Amino acid sequence: MKKEILIIVFLLYSLMIHQDKPLFTKFYYQIKEIQKPDSFDVLVNKNNCLSPTYIPKDLEIVNTKVAYDQKFLRHEAKEAFEKLSLDALELGYHIVCVSAYRDYDYQKDLYQYYVDSKGLEYADQCSARPGHSEHQTGLSLDVMGSNMDYNLFLHSVEYDWMHKNAHKYGFILRYPKGKEHITGFKFEPWHYRYVGKKLSTYLYENHLTLEEYKK
Ligand SMILES: [Zn+2]
Numbered sequence: 001m002k003k004e005i006l007i008i009v010f011l012l013y014s015l016m017i018h019q020d021k022p023l024f025t026k027f028y029y030q031i032k033e034i035q036k037p038d039s040f041d042v043l044v045n046k047n048n049c050l051s052p053t054y055i056p057k058d059l060e061i062v063n064t065k066v067a068y069d070q071k072f073l074r075h076e077a078k079e080a081f082e083k084l085s086l087d088a089l090e091l092g093y094h095i096v097c098v099s100a101y102r103d104y105d106y107q108k109d110l111y112q113y114y115v116d117s118k119g120l121e122y123a124d125q126c127s128a129r130p131g132h133s134e135h136q137t138g139l140s141l142d143v144m145g146s147n148m149d150y151n152l153f154l155h156s157v158e159y160d161w162m163h164k165n166a167h168k169y170g171f172i173l174r175y176p177k178g179k180e181h182i183t184g185f186k187f188e189p190w191h192y193r194y195v196g197k198k199l200s201t202y203l204y205e206n207h208l209t210l211e212e213y214k215k
Helices: 002-018 075-090 104-118 120-126 150-155 157-169 197-205 210-214
Strands: 059-061 072-074 096-099 140-144 171-173 191-194
Touching: 059 075, 072 075, 075 096, 075 157, 075 171, 075 191, 104 120, 140 150, 150 157, 157 171, 157 197, 171 197, 197 210
Parallel strands: none
Antiparallel strands: 059 072, 096 140, 140 191, 171 191
C-alpha cells in the first residue's frame, strides 16, 4: 500500500516538472541577468537578477510628507506615489513610504542578517538575495498605514484603499496571497511596485502577477 502511494506521488511530481508550463517554479535556478534594467516592466525575482553595479540614474528623494525619513525612488515612481499618498490623505488615509530604493550592498547585508539569525529557508521566504530584490530597481516601495507598522499594514484601514486604488496610479501589489508559488515570496500586503498605469490596470483587472504577464 505504502509503495503504491509513493509511486503515485512520484508520477504526479514527474508530471508537474516535465510539462511545458510547470505548476510551480524552481527558484534560484537557471538565473538570468537582466538586460534592460531601466524598463518599467522589468522582472526582478529569484530567477532574474540585476547586476551588482546597477543603480538607476533618475533616483529622487520622496517628499518627506509622505515618506519616513529620506527615501529614494525613480522620478516617475516618486511622482506617482506622492500623488497617490496625497490624494489618499485628502480622504483621511495615511499611506507612508517606509522603504524604497535599496542598493546591492544594503540588500546583501539585509539578506545575510536573516540567514544568520533565522536560517537559510526562512531568509529565502522573506528576503531576496542580493541582485534579486526589486528594491534595487528604484520602482518598489514598502508602505505603512495609520497603525504605524508595515508588518500590520493588512490590518490598517489603508490596506483596503490601497488594494482598490493603487493601480490607478501605476502600482501593483507585487506579492499577492495565493501566488506565492509563482512569485517566490510570501504574501506581502505592504510591498508595491510601479509599472505604469496601463500595465498596472491590466494586471489588476486580470489578477495577474508580473511573472505571469512576462512569461
Ligand atoms: Zn519590499
